[in-house]
Amino acid sequence: MKILVCISKTPDTTAKIAFTDNNTKFATDGVQWIINPYDEWYSLVRAIELKEKDPSTVLHLLTVAGAEADPIIRKALALGGDEAIRVNADSQDSFYIATQIAEVAKQGNYDLVFTGRETIDYNGSSIGGMVAELLNLPYVALATKFDLNGTTATITREIEGGEEVCEAALPLVVSCQKGMAEQRIPNMKGIMGARTKPLKVVEPAAADTLTSIAGFELPPAKAGVKLIPADNPAELVRLLHEEAKQI
């Protein structure tokens, strides 16, 4: 069994969202970087659990990023995994990133590729589907549970207003979200161990860039809250009906 877990780096969830260079770049000054929560809490931990169940499992972590992502990938290795690969490229285009991931996946002959549901900065929800298509593999998106029985996976995924359980044979690409696993905190042994685990840096494959960011905008500021006295909630209902026209 060989598993590849895709890891991306995102600003901390409390980071101030501001832009520079005429609103074309995210202002990174003072920003703390973290492992994208969907990658860390759900896909990585589930992959680690699968390896704990079957220790012969080979678990590789992959990021497509510049050297500034090294601390993030080390932190991921502290949670678990045998080695990490960083494709040394700095692109924002999903197709470009997916092509790099698919290249690594092809060469490594992985049985299972995990991605997070989405990055919390770009909110693409795109990489998993693209990788699956480039590898011509089945894709189950928004998975909330994942179990393996030999080479058959049983997966629960979100659907509108409920969930669906399905079965598929490996190899597979799966995007992971809440439900897959519980968040873990790296321990001292993991952190020390991660320092000696291999982090391979490879150069990117030739790939096209199909989109580019022209600029960012912040949403218009809210007008401010209209407070209604606690002893008159009926007034709130009137305002929602007559002013906001929502009920």
Place this chain on the structure above:
Amino acid sequence: MSVLIYIDQAEGHVKKASLEALTYGAKLAAQLGTTAEAVVLGTVTEDLAALGKYGVKKIHHVSNDTLNHFDAQVFTGVIAQAVTAANADVVIFSNNVDGKALAPRLAARLKAGLVTGAAALPDTSNGFVVKKTVFSGKAFANVAINSPIKVIALNPNAFKIEAGEGTAEVAALNATVEASKVKVTQVNKVTGEVPLSEAEIVVSGGRGLKGPENWGMIEELAHLLHAATACSRPVADVHWRPHHEHVGQTGLAIAPNLYIAIGISGAIQHLAGVNRSKVIVVINKDPEAPFFKAADYGIVGDAFEVVPKIIEAVKKLKGVA
């Protein structure tokens, strides 16, 4: 050239998110001076021709039993054939559950630039630039698509459905359908409730409600308003409420017309999932709760006193005894 819209259906019924996508696609086609066509897969019980009122001229229907269960790989293969049949250069999906699986796959197959989470019609005055939500609703990015074929996934509840006159031509598309490698073994639908992602009104509770036994008033208010119920993350983590109700940065991101937050502090990670709501109401006993900064209407008060009075007033408004 045409704009092709993917119509998502469940159990034969076209989803509301697809009506938004149809309206969006038809407006885009008009903007580009081309026509809007659509594709729908599987058995449909609804009158497809009637969807012409949203501005779509022709609907390609692929009816095949394999397509009554979702498989992103199989569906992508069929939609790609519809792209060829319609000679489409723009393909529109809803950025809903299935759209999130299909749009990227199709984009990779066609080598088309993709924008998911679109919030408005593209600006085509100079190139093709689509505004999308980023940073979990805290900002927008204007993304230029530079490829000949373009794929867009429209955020649910971000674009108003508009119906006019007209009927669409419905044509059976004779497509090759691969065998599915994903076997659906079970479907568990929460019946009788409004699905959270499609709800226009959401009533949500946080840790301020003290325990699961106090959710009766949340459910009653939701029921009266024909709303879905939601909750903050700690509430789902301690199993007061099911996981699928958890909204926020690491849960579901929603954009209802009205979001009523009761006993929720309004942490930045919670706001990230609800800040695209059109109107936000906050009920919290702490006047310093950060949620009030993001709210349109607020009541500083004890939920256990305020909510029953709101329920009473809503009943009066709706004429319910």
